[in-house]
Amino acid sequence: MPPQKTFQHLTDASAYQKLIKQYDVWLFDCDGVLWSGDDLIPGAKEVLEKLRGWGKEIVFVTNNASKSRKEILKKFVKLGVRADETEIFSSSYAAAVYLKKVLNFPSDRKVYVIGMEGIEEELDAEGIQHCGGTAKEDNVFLPPLDFSTLQDDKAIDPSVGAVMCGFDMHLSYIKLAKAYKHLTRPGADGPAKAGEVGGGCHFILTNDDSTFPARGGPWPGAGSLSSPLLFATKRQPTIIGKPHQHMLDTILAAKHFERSKAIFVGDRLDTDIDFANRGDIASLMVLTGISTRAEIEGDGAEIVPDYLVESLGDLDQVKEL
Amino acid sequence: MPPQKTFQHLTDASAYQKLIKQYDVWLFDCDGVLWSGDDLIPGAKEVLEKLRGWGKEIVFVTNNASKSRKEILKKFVKLGVRADETEIFSSSYAAAVYLKKVLNFPSDRKVYVIGMEGIEEELDAEGIQHCGGTAKEDNVFLPPLDFSTLQDDKAIDPSVGAVMCGFDMHLSYIKLAKAYKHLTRPGADGPAKAGEVGGGCHFILTNDDSTFPARGGPWPGAGSLSSPLLFATKRQPTIIGKPHQHMLDTILAAKHFERSKAIFVGDRLDTDIDFANRGDIASLMVLTGISTRAEIEGDGAEIVPDYLVESLGDLDQVKEL
Known part of the structure; x- marks a missing residue:
């Protein structure tokens, strides 16, 4: 049996700063990370703005197939979070692209x-x-x-x-x-x-x-x-959708980044963190959504992130890069 | 590995007669055995009448839960097949009895x-x-x-x-x-x-x-x-329904027969024949429905009946017991 993967729990501004320096492409699950239902996660919006200011590439990745990217964008606008339609990857979009380009x-x-x-x-x-x-x-x-x-x-x-x-x-x-x-x-x-x-x-x-x-x-x-x-x-x-890799293939075909320079931020182990692990990109777990810290600490933990922070908003403590 | 079960292919009147003599309780799947859609299987009705005449107990067993026993009885009447509501066991009836009597x-x-x-x-x-x-x-x-x-x-x-x-x-x-x-x-x-x-x-x-x-x-x-x-x-x-045994429990609770004296006649291996095999009652497969002879002849055949006849109607060759 391979040794169980361990995660780093990041708890202070210098650790957050080091993480931000290390990765150029930041991929985000939305619900449970940026917002919970109709409520913004405190500090999340500010962190996104800082990442943009430091030249990071931003990508939003959602399994929600009931809405088109245009409709999903309306949620960003409603909550005052800056986003462009070309930054949003939904499973409905990725499925249509898969049909057209791969098949x-x-x-x-x-x-x-x-x-x-x-x-x-x-x-x-x-x-x-x-x-x-x-x-x-x-x-x-x-x-x-x-x-x-x-x-x-x-x-x-x-x-x-x-x-x-x-x-x-x-x-x-x-x-x-x-x-x-x-x-x-x-x-x-x-x-x-x-x-x-x-x-x-x-x-x-x-x-x-x-x-x-x-x-x-x-x-x-x-x-x-x-x-x-x-x-x-x-x-x-x-x-198509997370944790399956067709979603990542679709993103990579559009964005052309190095996997080693990318990090995925998510709240769900079985979709988000598994998606990143399978795709050989780094993963940052937040505790503002579905999965809990207990699930990654036990001996039997099967899906473990690379990094853990309580909330995406914690990264707002980084004042400069 | 236990030796594979074998079946007896019955092909003449004396073999059919011996079979009928051996079993006192005859349980029937309906679609594919007595009729196919709205068409009676030739000879099936006559065989049922003969079995009744020779004092056999008759039971009809269907997984169809969309109709009550009263509604299913209408199909028998429409096709001119004698049946009594107390002889019909549907999965909807068995489920209601299970809820009431067992739970x-x-x-x-x-x-x-x-x-x-x-x-x-x-x-x-x-x-x-x-x-x-x-x-x-x-x-x-x-x-x-x-x-x-x-x-x-x-x-x-x-x-x-x-x-x-x-x-x-x-x-x-x-x-x-x-x-x-x-x-x-x-x-x-x-x-x-x-x-x-x-x-x-x-x-x-x-x-x-x-x-x-x-x-x-x-x-x-x-x-x-x-x-x-x-x-x-x-x-x-x-x-509840075939091949699961709650259906058989319901029938046994109402009819009180010895399993060794009962035989189940069916066309589907995965429901009818498996139901009989699991319930330790004899099974007779007919080829007027879903499953085929090839499925019980191969080395890998997992569900095998005790007896095989082409059609229930074949038993009409028996003139007296």
Whole structure:
């Protein structure tokens, strides 16, 4: 067994200063790091401004696929945190980029969406056709035990070459049944080809968070909502969001930085810190969100960050670099 | 490794006659054995009549939880197959009996239902209170990303002491979110107690079939629809239907027969034949449904019946006992 990874608990301004000097690219999870629900973490905004002033590159990384980058940007504006759309990487954006750039998804094929506007807007931005999602005909309850809407290939659109599944508050049996049919048609395991009818159908999840935080939560998340498709089809999807590495690939393709010069700041071990560890970039854990210090101190701790601070706001103690 | 189980392929009237003589209680899966969709399997009805004439006990066992026994009986009547309601055991009925008789579910507690009329009617028949299911307020699409309907404990009914999940064509995020909240509240892992508010909340699935056959199918089944709850809560539910043994316990409690005198006739290895094998009752596989002969002949065959015939109708060759 390899020796267990240890973390450095940073507690004073000189340690914070050394950390800031060491890394040129600062990647941030948002909820639990910059804000908690609608409340800013004290000092976080000021730290971001200082990092910008010292020439650091800033990147925001969120698994939230329900909103497009444009919509996520509105939250930054609302809370008075400076951000540019090109600094924001959501799992819906990364999923659309993955489809376009990595899979070379043909322009004559469609994506069947289980998800909300955030996914549809990012697919639109990449020029990828889609159906399902918020389309009116799939956001209905079918009459109980009446399968006529689904029978006789009415469930199948042969131009569909991928199923993309994310968080969807209008999850319906009709969407699950249609997605299932596309994912299990003959040849669905292969790649979608241009000019083909039927055949290959990719299976992509924006993220696989079992739950997500929101007022009154946690609530069942995108990973939970997609589990019927995994259970019914026995297929393994490609998962884009943290801790999976397609998200990092998308960021690196856009930002071209050295991994050794980058640090990821997050509050969740199973998404944020695991994402950084798997991607060979440094990780800084904060205690203003989900995960606790006890989880990284025990003998059995499986996911451990490189650094720990109580709050991102603590770094505001650094007055100059 | 134990030697692989072998099956007897019965092919003539004398072999069928010997089989019929050996067993006094004949349990039948329905779809794929007695009928296929809306078409009777040739000879099946005649065989049932002969078995009755020779004094055999007849039992019908189905995982279908979407209909109550009364509704399932209508299918028998429609196809002209004689049956009595007391001979029919559905997973919805067995689940209601399990709750009442095995768990002694308190009369002042409620079951939160993800499912259709079949479950509600069987709970009503056992005098068990329920909510969710077909209740109007939970059969709606919430406004996207508006959690106000679920916040501030609106999702929680403290009188709920069990979540029961089965096939539901009106699965909705609101139902999944409410079920999740009940299953994860403090103390939910324990038993539901009378006169208590909150606390224990049982987790019961009528069945865990990943798909089910219907015209145009297979379609995602009850096991698929319940998987978000397993994924989000990390809880292991009690599963009632075939191949799980609570179904057999329910039948034995009502019918009091010797296992050694009973035989189960089914078309599916993973539900029917596994159910019989686990329950130490003999099994007869027919090839008029889902599973194929190739699946029981290979070296790696894991589930093997005791006997094989092409069709239940073949037994009609037996003229007298």
